[in-house]
Amino acid sequence: MIPGFLIAIVTFPGVIVHELGHFIFCRLFKLPILDVCFFRVGTPAGYVIHGAPKNAAQHMLISFGPFFVNTLLGALIATPAAIPVIQFSAGKPLDYLLIWLGVSIAMHAFPSTGDAASLWQGVWHGEASFFAKFITLPLVGLIYLGALGSVFWLDLFYGIGVAMLFPKLLVALFA
Amino acid sequence: MESATEEESPPQCIICGQPLDSLTEGLPVCAGCYPGLVDRPLPRWIQVVTAFIGLVLVLSLVQFPLSLSAGIAFERGRRAEVARNYKLAEQQYAIVAKRFPSSTLAIARLGIVSYRAGDLLTAIKSFEKLGGRETSEELAGEVNAVADAMMKKLVPQEEGAQP
Numbered sequence A: 001m002i003p004g005f006l007i008a009i010v011t012f013p014g015v016i017v018h019e020l021g022h023f024i025f026c027r028l029f030k031l032p033i034l035d036v037c038f039f040r041v042g043t044p045a046g047y048v049i050h051g052a053p054k055n056a057a058q059h060m061l062i063s064f065g066p067f068f069v070n071t072l073l074g075a076l077i078a079t080p081a082a083i084p085v086i087q088f089s090a091g092k093p094l095d096y097l098l099i100w101l102g103v104s105i106a107m108h109a110f111p112s113t114g115d116a117a118s119l120w121q122g123v124w125h126g127e128a129s130f131f132a133k134f135i136t137l138p139l140v141g142l143i144y145l146g147a148l149g150s151v152f153w154l155d156l157f158y159g160i161g162v163a164m165l166f167p168k169l170l171v172a173l174f175a
Numbered sequence B: 001m002e003s004a005t006e007e008e009s010p011p012q013c014i015i016c017g018q019p020l021d022s023l024t025e026g027l028p029v030c031a032g033c034y035p036g037l038v039d040r041p042l043p044r045w046i047q048v049v050t051a052f053i054g055l056v057l058v059l060s061l062v063q064f065p066l067s068l069s070a071g072i073a074f075e076r077g078r079r080a081e082v083a084r085n086y087k088l089a090e091q092q093y094a095i096v097a098k099r100f101p102s103s104t105l106a107i108a109r110l111g112i113v114s115y116r117a118g119d120l121l122t123a124i125k126s127f128e129k130l131g132g133r134e135t136s137e138e139l140a141g142e143v144n145a146v147a148d149a150m151m152k153k154l155v156p157q158e159e160g161a162q163p
Helices: A004-010 A012-028 A056-087 A093-107 A113-124 A130-152 A154-174 B034-038 B044-082 B086-099 B104-116 B120-130 B137-154
Strands: A033-037 A047-050
Touching: A004 A012, A012 A033, A012 A047, A012 A056, A012 A093, A012 B044, A033 B034, A056 A093, A056 A113, A056 A130, A056 A154, A056 B044, A093 A154, A093 B044, A113 A130, A130 A154, A154 B044, B044 B086, B044 B104, B086 B104, B086 B120, B104 B120, B104 B137, B120 B137
Parallel strands: none
Antiparallel strands: A033 A047
């Protein structure tokens, strides 16, 4: 079994982008950021401690922001390299660098259990509407499932899947 | 021995340590420090990493249309080949072979459909490029079959041989 800190070191750009995702959404909503760690050798590999969001939507966007940012950025970086490498076996060294970066970023898209706890605390125990609570429940469940899946490398498979499937999807769409 | 009563210190700002009269937005920070937390700047090294990732993203986006158009051309070529529209398949595979000249798959398919489209010159040029390259048994078998058929067409029949 490979220790988590080694995976975090090898895929450190993904950790940084994940925390940047939280950071950017906090800045966007003008929330105070009490403490931030973009990368460290430890558990968790990064964190953003921020003031309470003003509503449930902000809570969700701060928690899930990295999911969208990491997935989109990972796909955009890996796709142009994945086509020559995977489809045509004609990759250059730069293509392999792009694939490593894209997969690293995409595999850290999943919100952490800390994000789930914060979302749960803020929405379920806060003054959110029934609808917000109704949406939050399965989302938090999904985050915990994702965390459980990461024991079985689900996050890595997700990263590779984004790098491989996004180009296939685009090609199928436009061909 | 511990002191029996400990004087409770007044609440302080967690940033500057000044005594606090009241919390700001529910946080133990003074009104002077609060804006600094809201507009917290990115550390210098994160700015550098972000700039690097931004640069890589730009590089990727520059490559994006070229790679994607090659992927699309290959798919269109494959569909045209299945539909026996070999001229169109040849055009599409030629786009891929031009973009990725080291791709054995693209050059092999170009050679095969060029032969079927009657463009023997392109077929010969393509197969010449494949010499010494390694590929799957299936593709190698297909290329060899087409190359044999092409040779039979090009090399004059021996006298007395059946057509």
